[in-house]
Amino acid sequence: MSKTTEQVRKSLKARYSSEKRFRAFGITAVAFGLLAVVVLFTDIISKGTSAFVETYIQLEIHWDPEELGIDDPTDPDQINVADYDALIKAALRERFPEVEGRLDRRALYQLVSSGAGFKLRDQLAANLDLLGTTQTQWLLADDDVDIFIKADVEDRQSKRLPEVARPWVEALERDGQTDIQWNASFFSHGDSREPEQAGVWAAVTGSFFTMLVTLALAFPIGVAAAVYLEEFAPKNRFTDFIEVNINNLAAVPSIIFGLLGLAIFINLFGLPRSVPLVGGLVLTLMTLPTIIISARASIKSVPPSIREAALGMGASRMQMVMHHVLPLAMPGMLTGAIIGMAQALGETAPLLMIGMVAFIVDIPGGPLDASTVLPVQIYLWADSPEASFVALTSAAIMVLLAFLITMNTLAVLLRKRLERRW
Amino acid sequence: MQAGNLVLLLVALGAVFYFFGWRRSYAVSAPLGGVRHLHSLPGYYASLAAVWCVLPALALLGLWLIIDDAVIRTNLMASLPSSIQPANEVDYNLLLNQIRNVAGGALNPAFVPAEVVAAAEQLVAMQARNQQMMSIAFVSIAVLGGVWGWSRVQPRLRARQQVESVMKWMLMGSATVAILTTLGIVLSVLFESIRFFQKVSPVEFLFGLQWSPQIALRADQVGATGAFGAVPLFAGTLLISFIAMCVAVPVGLMSAIYLAEYAHRNVRAWAKPILEILAGVPTVVYGFFAALTVAPAIRGFGESMGLTVASESALAAGLVMGIMIIPFISSLADDVITAVPRAMRDGSLALGATQSETIKRVVIPAALPGIMGGILLAVSRAIGETMIVVMAAGLAANLTANPLEAVTTITVQIVTLLVGDQEFDSAKTLAAFALGLMLFIVTLGLNVIALKIVKKYREQYE
Incomplete structure (x- = not known):
């Protein structure tokens, strides 16, 4: 055996173990990435699922016209302003006659959500015959009660419900007078200071209008720009400059677009703050590079023979593009547009700059109403101190992720179904 | 009407x-x-x-x-x-x-x-x-x-020619939107920044060590002018980006190498899309995750070791930002690694090198410019990232290199200064635009360099 072979053989063990180490590093890295995905999702799902249901308390409501302050039931004004909270308070006093003292009474009244009165009002407005009758009602519980009920028995000590109220809630629970029901208001209400009444619907509509503006502007402009650059632009400095700009804009931090929106759209053009129109404009500028780049790629993938055939049959360049290239490139463009929209839907930072952080209770009715969007709502709730908002935030994140997953799946399906391989 | x-x-x-x-x-x-x-x-x-x-x-x-x-x-x-x-x-x-x-x-x-x-x-x-x-x-x-x-x-x-030329002009107009956007960005941050630098000298802004941009309620209040030394912000941004890179570069690079060179085709087909989910998660979700899960966990762990950890530590924000950037680096690295010609690998393997030696001595050096370009793009992403740091990093401008303390970043300060009502004459509001200008210049510089490197590299093997 030669000296070299000897040397190689001796080093083999070390080299093989180094090979193994390297491979193990690789596996660790992939595992770390996958673990991050799993932890992120389980964390959010475990925190958020409880917000999709909420606690109700059963009470005997006596529709006493005197307590309500209604002497003429036919007057809609009286029905509107009547003191429904008094009914709830009376029902609570009746259920817990042993509670005395101003402070204890106040704690008692706080078992029921401050919004429960509105439910009674709507019922009475719908059915005036209720006046004077007694009825069992399920009323929305306060968020502290909600957390307490949802918690495991051994965890309850740490919850925020006042010490004095715990036996009452436990008594209600024992008698079957608490119930956990589907949280419909989460999908129909706007924001609220009371976690049990807060919902994502205002944010979802706000997001919808913002996305509508973005799609209506970004898709046509992006496609037009891509068509120009791929099919018409002469090779000159100006075209190069456009390309450099597009590539750089794709990597500019999103918050810079927010500064642009604030300085140009709001301060210079005088457009109103916090409206989906301005949000849509800013997101348009932000997603344009993504859409242009993907649209160019799909125009490029249309084979030149198609173009030559069209030109050979006597079509003008514009006819060739409009009648042949665009329809063939459309699936790819749509895929790119959906991915760009998904990006825009999850964007928060530029919208903070243009004032879409307002506290929005009402459902916006159009792109010129003050509104917020889903990611900003998440940001706002994540900042709120009440413990129940953690669950709400996670639930809102789940809604947002559901939208994003749907959009991305749609993009993948579209690509698989429609994209042609030449 | x-x-x-x-x-x-x-x-x-x-x-x-x-x-x-x-x-x-x-x-x-x-x-x-x-x-x-x-x-x-x-x-x-x-x-x-x-x-x-x-x-x-x-x-x-x-x-x-x-x-x-x-x-x-x-x-x-x-x-x-x-x-x-x-x-x-x-x-x-x-x-x-x-x-x-x-x-x-x-x-x-x-x-x-x-x-x-x-x-x-x-x-x-x-x-x-x-x-x-x-x-x-x-x-x-x-x-x-x-x-x-x-x-x-x-x-x-000649109606067709006329209509087509109108259409062509419209297409060209759409293409120039990109230029107008860049121009809009430059002008909007530049003008407000110039107004800011009329009130606060650029030297103080770039080299000052004190950042406390309060506005005074009365003219004669102590510290009425505020202090606009942005060095603590730059340091905080760099610290958090550095932590993020320490997580993202090894993990992203190694997983790209493993998936491209070692993994079975089926494993790759599953693992790659799952990793890319991380890229599709909105940053506000990462911010929530960092603030409510990672930061308390780090704090608890640190305290069990007897360390004092700020509840808004740079480590938590940096770690989560690193996780966000992993798919970015891994997909860019994957592109350049698979672009290295097969013949180079075969040559190395035929000479008796093990697979890891081939990767370390042949593939990576060949792909290095592309990888560097990708890392630079990732750094620019980390510097410009906003929501994670707004939610998980602090507001106090500490000048420190200790990752367990709270630091603040450029983007956090822009958001804090501009959210809510503003008056457009105060140095406080204008400071946000000056910070935006710095951010724009730095990220633009990084992008230009990175794109140049990546482009040059592509030409090398095409």
């Missing part, structure tokens, strides 16, 4: 002229023996009539909306009685706002002088007249243009 309604009306008018253009193209071709004797297809004549209706009117509307406010303002202020004529610019703006608020109903007329009320009434009248005039001018231009376009429909008219 409102501008929005006018545009809707214009669409309807355009459709009407399209229809009439279509009809006329048939009418003028009938004596010649049918549409085949026209120069272009009837649709092009129709489109030309519609274009003549729509485009001039839109241009007029745009111009009108840009200048009408200024014209009304000048006329209004000139017509004021001399008793309330403002003396300087500040008074001028105050008075104007007052008049506007009275006119808009936001201010009770009982609280202001009679002259102002009169001026407000005049303003309302002027605005109404302006709206009227705008609507009339708009509709007449649209109709006149349409009729002109319609009357030009003749068999010899």
Whole structure:
């Protein structure tokens, strides 16, 4: 055996173990990435699922016209302003006659959500015959009660419900007078200071209008720009400059677009703050590079023979593009547009700059109403101190992720179904 | 009529002229023996009539909306009685706002002088007249243009060429939006930054060690001017980005190498999309995860080891930001690694090198420029990332290199300074734009270098 072979053989063990180490590093890295995905999702799902249901308390409501302050039931004004909270308070006093003292009474009244009165009002407005009758009602519980009920028995000590109220809630629970029901208001209400009444619907509509503006502007402009650059632009400095700009804009931090929106759209053009129109404009500028780049790629993938055939049959360049290239490139463009929209839907930072952080209770009715969007709502709730908002935030994140997953799946399906391989 | 309604009306008018253009193209071709004797297809004549209706009117509307406010303002202020004529610019703006608020109903007329009320009434009248005039001018231009376009429909008219050149101009206009956006960004941050640097010297901003941009309630308050030394912000940004890179570069790179060189095809087909989910998660979700899960966990762990950890530690924000950037680095690295020609690997393996030696000594050096470019792009991402740091990093501008303490970043400060009501004269608000300028310059520089490196590398093997 030669000296070299000897040397190689001796080093083999070390080299093989180094090979193994390297491979193990690789596996660790992939595992770390996958673990991050799993932890992120389980964390959010475990925190958020409880917000999709909420606690109700059963009470005997006596529709006493005197307590309500209604002497003429036919007057809609009286029905509107009547003191429904008094009914709830009376029902609570009746259920817990042993509670005395101003402070204890106040704690008692706080078992029921401050919004429960509105439910009674709507019922009475719908059915005036209720006046004077007694009825069992399920009323929305306060968020502290909600957390307490949802918690495991051994965890309850740490919850925020006042010490004095715990036996009452436990008594209600024992008698079957608490119930956990589907949280419909989460999908129909706007924001609220009371976690049990807060919902994502205002944010979802706000997001919808913002996305509508973005799609209506970004898709046509992006496609037009891509068509120009791929099919018409002469090779000159100006075209190069456009390309450099597009590539750089794709990597500019999103918050810079927010500064642009604030300085140009709001301060210079005088457009109103916090409206989906301005949000849509800013997101348009932000997603344009993504859409242009993907649209160019799909125009490029249309084979030149198609173009030559069209030109050979006597079509003008514009006819060739409009009648042949665009329809063939459309699936790819749509895929790119959906991915760009998904990006825009999850964007928060530029919208903070243009004032879409307002506290929005009402459902916006159009792109010129003050509104917020889903990611900003998440940001706002994540900042709120009440413990129940953690669950709400996670639930809102789940809604947002559901939208994003749907959009991305749609993009993948579209690509698989429609994209042609030449 | 409102501008929005006018545009809707214009669409309807355009459709009407399209229809009439279509009809006329048939009418003028009938004596010649049918549409085949026209120069272009009837649709092009129709489109030309519609274009003549729509485009001039839109241009007029745009111009009108840009200048009408200024014209009304000048006329209004000139017509004021001399008793309330403002003396300087500040008074001028105050008075104007007052008049506007009275006119808009936001201010009770009982609280202001009679002259102002009169001026407000005049303003309302002027605005109404302006709206009227705008609507009339708009509709007449649209109709006149349409009729002109319609009357030009003749068999010899080269309608297709004209319509196509209009379309081509529109396509080009769309392409220039990218330039306009860049220009808009540069101008908006530059102008406000210049105003900021008139109040605070650039030297103090770039090299000052103290950042506390409060605005004073009284002029004589201690520290009334605030301190605008941005070094703590730069340091905080770099610290968090550095932590993020320490997580993302090894993990991203190694997983790209493993998935490209070692993994079975099926494993790759599953693991790659799952890793890329991380890229699709909105940053606000990462921020929530960092603030509510990672930061308390790190704090608990640190305290069990006897360390003091801030509840908004740089480590938590950096760690989560690193996780966010993993798919970014791994997909870029994957691209450049798979672009290295097969022959180079085969050569190395044939000489007896193990697979990891081939990767370390041949593939990585060959792919290095591309990987460096990718890392630079990732750094620029980390520097510009906003939501994670806004939610998980602190507000206090500490100048420290300890990852367990709270630091603040450029983006956090921009958000804090600009969210809520602002006055556009205070150094505090303008400082956000100066920070934005710095951010733009740095990220732009990184991108330009990175794109250049990546492009050069691609050319090498293509």
